[in-house]
Amino acid sequence: MKLATWNVNSLKVRLPHVLDWLSANQPDVLCLQETKQEDRMFPLGELRQAGYQAVFSGQKTYNGVAIVCKAAPAETISGLPGFADEQKRLLAATVRGIRVVCVYVPNGQSVGSEKYQYKLAWLSALQAWLKEELLRYPKLALLGDYNIAPEDRDVHDPLAWEGNVLVSGPERAAFRAIEQLGLHDSFRLFEQPEKSYSWWDYRMMAFRRNMGLRIDHILLSAPLAKDCTGCAIDRAPRKLERPSDHAPVVAELVGETRV
DNA sequence: ATGGCTTCATAGTGAAGA
Numbered sequence: 001m002k003l004a005t006w007n008v009n010s011l012k013v014r015l016p017h018v019l020d021w022l023s024a025n026q027p028d029v030l031c032l033q034e035t036k037q038e039d040r041m042f043p044l045g046e047l048r049q050a051g052y053q054a055v056f057s058g059q060k061t062y063n064g065v066a067i068v069c070k071a072a073p074a075e076t077i078s079g080l081p082g083f084a085d086e087q088k089r090l091l092a093a094t095v096r097g098i099r100v101v102c103v104y105v106p107n108g109q110s111v112g113s114e115k116y117q118y119k120l121a122w123l124s125a126l127q128a129w130l131k132e133e134l135l136r137y138p139k140l141a142l143l144g145d146y147n148i149a150p151e152d153r154d155v156h157d158p159l160a161w162e163g164n165v166l167v168s169g170p171e172r173a174a175f176r177a178i179e180q181l182g183l184h185d186s187f188r189l190f191e192q193p194e195k196s197y198s199w200w201d202y203r204m205m206a207f208r209r210n211m212g213l214r215i216d217h218i219l220l221s222a223p224l225a226k227d228c229t230g231c232a233i234d235r236a237p238r239k240l241e242r243p244s245d246h247a248p249v250v251a252e253l254v255g256e257t258r259v
Numbered sequence: 260a261t262g263g264c265t266t267c268a269t270a271g272t273g274a275a276g277a
Contacts, residue, residue, distance in 0.1 A: 009265075009266070009276085010265090010266060010267080012266095013265090013266075034266095034276085036266075036267075060267085060268085061266085061267050061268070061274095061275090062267085062275080062276090107275080107276060107277060108277090109275080109276085109277090145277095147276095147277070164277095165277075166277060199277070201263085201264075201276095201277070202263085202264035202265055202276095203262075203263040203264045203265090204262090204263055204264085205263095206263095206264095213277075215277075242265090245264085245265075245276085245277080
Protein backbone atom coordinates (compact mmCIF):
# COMPACT_ATOMS: atom_id res chain seq x y z
CA MET A 1 0.00 0.00 0.00
CA LYS A 2 1.56 3.23 -1.19
CA LEU A 3 0.26 6.62 -0.02
CA ALA A 4 1.54 9.86 -1.52
CA THR A 5 1.01 13.61 -1.39
CA TRP A 6 2.00 16.29 -3.86
CA ASN A 7 1.33 20.01 -4.10
CA VAL A 8 1.21 20.36 -7.87
CA ASN A 9 0.77 24.16 -8.10
CA SER A 10 -1.90 23.99 -10.82
CA LEU A 11 -3.17 20.59 -11.94
CA LYS A 12 -3.86 22.00 -15.40
CA VAL A 13 -0.19 22.85 -15.91
CA ARG A 14 1.13 19.78 -14.09
CA LEU A 15 -1.21 17.08 -15.42
CA PRO A 16 1.47 15.54 -17.68
CA HIS A 17 3.84 15.30 -14.72
CA VAL A 18 1.13 13.78 -12.54
CA LEU A 19 0.19 11.18 -15.16
CA ASP A 20 3.83 10.25 -15.72
CA TRP A 21 4.43 10.02 -12.00
CA LEU A 22 1.36 7.84 -11.42
CA SER A 23 2.43 5.54 -14.21
CA ALA A 24 5.97 5.21 -12.90
CA ASN A 25 5.17 4.94 -9.19
CA GLN A 26 1.74 3.29 -9.06
CA PRO A 27 0.65 4.70 -5.69
CA ASP A 28 -2.62 3.42 -4.26
CA VAL A 29 -3.49 6.93 -3.10
CA LEU A 30 -2.17 10.31 -4.27
CA CYS A 31 -3.36 13.43 -2.49
CA LEU A 32 -3.05 16.63 -4.52
CA GLN A 33 -3.00 20.23 -3.36
CA GLU A 34 -3.25 23.55 -5.18
CA THR A 35 -5.13 22.07 -8.10
CA LYS A 36 -6.42 25.61 -8.80
CA GLN A 37 -9.21 24.17 -10.88
CA GLU A 38 -12.98 24.19 -10.70
CA ASP A 39 -14.54 20.75 -10.33
CA ARG A 40 -16.08 20.84 -13.81
CA MET A 41 -12.54 21.16 -15.23
CA PHE A 42 -11.08 18.25 -13.23
CA PRO A 43 -9.27 15.79 -15.54
CA LEU A 44 -11.21 12.71 -14.46
CA GLY A 45 -11.04 11.13 -17.92
CA GLU A 46 -7.25 11.25 -18.14
CA LEU A 47 -6.91 9.84 -14.64
CA ARG A 48 -9.39 7.04 -15.39
CA GLN A 49 -7.37 6.08 -18.43
CA ALA A 50 -4.38 5.83 -16.13
CA GLY A 51 -6.34 3.43 -13.91
CA TYR A 52 -7.38 5.86 -11.19
CA GLN A 53 -10.52 7.17 -9.60
CA ALA A 54 -10.72 10.51 -7.83
CA VAL A 55 -12.65 12.80 -5.56
CA PHE A 56 -11.94 16.50 -5.70
CA SER A 57 -12.87 19.85 -4.30
CA GLY A 58 -11.55 22.74 -6.29
CA GLN A 59 -11.95 26.39 -7.11
CA LYS A 60 -10.60 28.83 -9.64
CA THR A 61 -7.11 30.34 -9.17
CA TYR A 62 -6.37 29.25 -5.60
CA ASN A 63 -6.32 26.19 -3.36
CA GLY A 64 -8.11 23.01 -4.42
CA VAL A 65 -7.54 19.44 -3.21
CA ALA A 66 -8.06 15.99 -4.69
CA ILE A 67 -7.66 12.36 -3.68
CA VAL A 68 -6.63 10.15 -6.59
CA CYS A 69 -6.84 6.44 -5.85
CA LYS A 70 -7.00 2.99 -7.42
CA ALA A 71 -9.76 1.64 -5.19
CA ALA A 72 -13.15 3.27 -4.80
CA PRO A 73 -13.23 6.21 -2.39
CA ALA A 74 -16.13 6.22 0.09
CA GLU A 75 -17.60 8.45 2.78
CA THR A 76 -16.19 11.57 1.16
CA ILE A 77 -16.38 14.89 2.90
CA SER A 78 -15.01 18.24 1.75
CA GLY A 79 -14.23 21.17 4.00
CA LEU A 80 -13.53 21.24 7.71
CA PRO A 81 -16.76 20.34 9.50
CA GLY A 82 -17.82 23.21 11.76
CA PHE A 83 -15.40 25.68 10.18
CA ALA A 84 -17.00 28.03 7.67
CA ASP A 85 -14.49 28.46 4.86
CA GLU A 86 -14.77 29.45 1.22
CA GLN A 87 -11.33 28.06 0.53
CA LYS A 88 -11.08 24.48 -0.71
CA ARG A 89 -8.44 23.03 1.57
CA LEU A 90 -9.66 19.73 2.96
CA LEU A 91 -10.96 16.50 1.54
CA ALA A 92 -11.42 13.19 3.34
CA ALA A 93 -12.35 9.79 1.96
CA THR A 94 -12.12 6.18 3.05
CA VAL A 95 -9.98 4.10 0.71
CA ARG A 96 -9.44 0.40 1.39
CA GLY A 97 -10.25 0.84 5.07
CA ILE A 98 -7.96 3.82 5.56
CA ARG A 99 -9.36 7.23 6.35
CA VAL A 100 -7.40 9.46 3.99
CA VAL A 101 -7.39 13.15 4.87
CA CYS A 102 -5.91 15.50 2.27
CA VAL A 103 -5.10 19.01 3.47
CA TYR A 104 -3.75 22.22 2.03
CA VAL A 105 -2.97 24.21 5.16
CA PRO A 106 -3.06 28.00 4.70
CA ASN A 107 0.30 29.58 3.99
CA GLY A 108 -0.02 32.34 6.59
CA GLN A 109 1.82 34.97 4.51
CA SER A 110 3.66 36.58 7.43
CA VAL A 111 3.66 36.22 11.20
CA GLY A 112 1.00 38.42 12.76
CA SER A 113 -0.92 39.02 9.54
CA GLU A 114 -4.61 38.32 9.12
CA LYS A 115 -3.73 35.28 7.03
CA TYR A 116 -1.48 34.04 9.81
CA GLN A 117 -4.39 34.26 12.26
CA TYR A 118 -6.55 32.39 9.76
CA LYS A 119 -3.85 29.72 9.48
CA LEU A 120 -3.70 29.20 13.24
CA ALA A 121 -7.50 29.14 13.52
CA TRP A 122 -7.68 26.65 10.66
CA LEU A 123 -5.08 24.40 12.30
CA SER A 124 -6.90 24.59 15.61
CA ALA A 125 -10.17 23.56 13.93
CA LEU A 126 -8.34 20.78 12.10
CA GLN A 127 -6.92 19.45 15.35
CA ALA A 128 -10.32 19.49 17.06
CA TRP A 129 -11.99 17.71 14.15
CA LEU A 130 -9.20 15.11 13.85
CA LYS A 131 -9.65 14.20 17.48
CA GLU A 132 -13.22 13.11 16.70
CA GLU A 133 -12.35 11.62 13.34
CA LEU A 134 -9.72 9.38 14.94
CA LEU A 135 -12.38 7.92 17.24
CA ARG A 136 -14.47 7.02 14.20
CA TYR A 137 -11.51 5.93 12.07
CA PRO A 138 -8.54 4.53 14.03
CA LYS A 139 -6.71 3.92 10.76
CA LEU A 140 -6.19 7.50 9.63
CA ALA A 141 -3.60 9.11 7.37
CA LEU A 142 -3.23 12.89 7.20
CA LEU A 143 -1.42 13.87 4.03
CA GLY A 144 -0.73 17.22 2.51
CA ASP A 145 1.01 20.54 2.33
CA TYR A 146 1.09 21.63 5.97
CA ASN A 147 3.04 24.83 5.27
CA ILE A 148 4.97 24.08 8.47
CA ALA A 149 8.57 22.94 8.82
CA PRO A 150 8.27 21.09 12.15
CA GLU A 151 11.91 21.31 13.24
CA ASP A 152 15.08 23.25 12.44
CA ARG A 153 16.49 20.23 10.62
CA ASP A 154 13.61 20.67 8.16
CA VAL A 155 14.94 24.11 7.20
CA HIS A 156 17.97 24.77 4.99
CA ASP A 157 18.96 27.88 6.94
CA PRO A 158 17.26 27.90 10.35
CA LEU A 159 18.90 31.16 11.36
CA ALA A 160 17.68 33.04 8.30
CA TRP A 161 14.19 31.59 8.77
CA GLU A 162 14.01 32.04 12.53
CA GLY A 163 10.60 33.29 13.63
CA ASN A 164 9.38 33.44 10.04
CA VAL A 165 6.09 32.11 8.80
CA LEU A 166 6.28 28.32 8.19
CA VAL A 167 8.67 27.87 11.13
CA SER A 168 7.27 30.14 13.86
CA GLY A 169 6.60 28.83 17.38
CA PRO A 170 2.79 28.88 17.21
CA GLU A 171 2.77 27.02 13.88
CA ARG A 172 5.14 24.38 15.19
CA ALA A 173 3.06 24.09 18.36
CA ALA A 174 -0.02 23.48 16.19
CA PHE A 175 1.87 20.75 14.34
CA ARG A 176 2.89 19.12 17.62
CA ALA A 177 -0.69 19.32 18.90
CA ILE A 178 -1.77 17.32 15.86
CA GLU A 179 1.03 14.80 16.45
CA GLN A 180 -0.10 14.51 20.05
CA LEU A 181 -3.43 13.12 18.88
CA GLY A 182 -1.41 10.01 18.12
CA LEU A 183 -0.33 10.83 14.58
CA HIS A 184 3.24 9.98 13.62
CA ASP A 185 5.37 11.81 11.07
CA SER A 186 6.09 8.86 8.80
CA PHE A 187 9.22 10.52 7.40
CA ARG A 188 10.83 10.56 10.83
CA LEU A 189 10.04 6.93 11.58
CA PHE A 190 13.10 6.13 9.48
CA GLU A 191 16.66 7.27 9.09
CA GLN A 192 16.76 9.96 6.42
CA PRO A 193 19.39 11.85 4.47
CA GLU A 194 20.52 15.15 5.99
CA LYS A 195 18.93 18.23 4.46
CA SER A 196 15.79 16.52 3.19
CA TYR A 197 13.24 19.02 1.90
CA SER A 198 9.96 18.90 -0.01
CA TRP A 199 9.72 22.50 -1.28
CA TRP A 200 12.22 24.83 -2.95
CA ASP A 201 11.56 28.39 -4.09
CA TYR A 202 11.44 28.90 -7.85
CA ARG A 203 13.84 31.81 -7.46
CA MET A 204 17.55 31.96 -6.77
CA MET A 205 18.18 28.49 -8.18
CA ALA A 206 16.99 27.30 -4.79
CA PHE A 207 16.52 23.70 -5.88
CA ARG A 208 19.99 23.38 -7.37
CA ARG A 209 21.42 24.81 -4.15
CA ASN A 210 19.04 22.68 -2.04
CA MET A 211 17.68 25.77 -0.28
CA GLY A 212 14.45 24.12 0.80
CA LEU A 213 11.99 23.36 3.54
CA ARG A 214 10.24 20.15 4.51
CA ILE A 215 6.62 21.28 4.71
CA ASP A 216 4.77 18.38 3.04
CA HIS A 217 4.01 15.55 5.39
CA ILE A 218 2.33 12.18 5.83
CA LEU A 219 1.12 11.63 9.38
CA LEU A 220 -0.13 8.17 10.34
CA SER A 221 -2.21 6.99 13.26
CA ALA A 222 -0.61 4.26 15.39
CA PRO A 223 -2.27 1.27 13.66
CA LEU A 224 -0.89 2.51 10.33
CA ALA A 225 2.47 3.73 11.64
CA LYS A 226 3.29 0.26 12.92
CA ASP A 227 2.79 -1.09 9.39
CA CYS A 228 4.79 1.67 7.72
CA THR A 229 7.93 0.31 6.05
CA GLY A 230 9.33 3.50 4.57
CA CYS A 231 8.84 7.13 3.68
CA ALA A 232 10.72 9.18 1.12
CA ILE A 233 10.66 12.44 -0.79
CA ASP A 234 10.87 11.97 -4.55
CA ARG A 235 12.95 14.83 -5.92
CA ALA A 236 12.80 13.60 -9.52
CA PRO A 237 9.73 15.60 -10.64
CA ARG A 238 11.30 18.81 -9.28
CA LYS A 239 14.03 18.40 -11.90
CA LEU A 240 11.64 18.37 -14.86
CA GLU A 241 10.82 21.25 -17.17
CA ARG A 242 8.19 23.54 -15.62
CA PRO A 243 8.09 21.69 -12.32
CA SER A 244 5.90 22.24 -9.31
CA ASP A 245 7.88 23.92 -6.54
CA HIS A 246 6.98 20.94 -4.32
CA ALA A 247 8.14 17.34 -4.56
CA PRO A 248 5.93 14.31 -3.86
CA VAL A 249 6.23 12.50 -0.51
CA VAL A 250 5.53 8.78 -0.43
CA ALA A 251 4.87 6.38 2.45
CA GLU A 252 4.76 2.64 2.07
CA LEU A 253 2.59 0.41 4.23
CA VAL A 254 2.91 -3.34 4.49
CA GLY A 255 -0.06 -5.68 4.23
CA GLU A 256 -3.50 -5.47 2.76
CA THR A 257 -5.46 -3.12 4.94
CA ARG A 258 -9.14 -3.74 4.40
CA VAL A 259 -12.36 -2.82 6.10
C1' DA B 260 18.95 42.91 -2.01
C1' DT B 261 11.72 42.77 1.52
C1' DG B 262 13.51 40.77 -4.54
C1' DG B 263 14.86 36.89 -7.22
C1' DC B 264 10.07 32.77 -10.16
C1' DT B 265 5.58 30.84 -11.36
C1' DT B 266 0.65 30.80 -11.81
C1' DC B 267 -3.66 32.92 -12.61
C1' DA B 268 -6.84 36.44 -14.19
C1' DT B 269 -6.16 39.71 -17.39
C1' DA B 270 -4.96 42.26 -21.50
C1' DG B 271 -0.71 45.62 -18.54
C1' DT B 272 0.13 44.53 -14.33
C1' DG B 273 -1.00 42.79 -9.66
C1' DA B 274 -1.81 39.24 -6.15
C1' DA B 275 -0.28 35.26 -3.96
C1' DG B 276 2.55 31.66 -2.96
C1' DA B 277 6.40 29.86 0.75
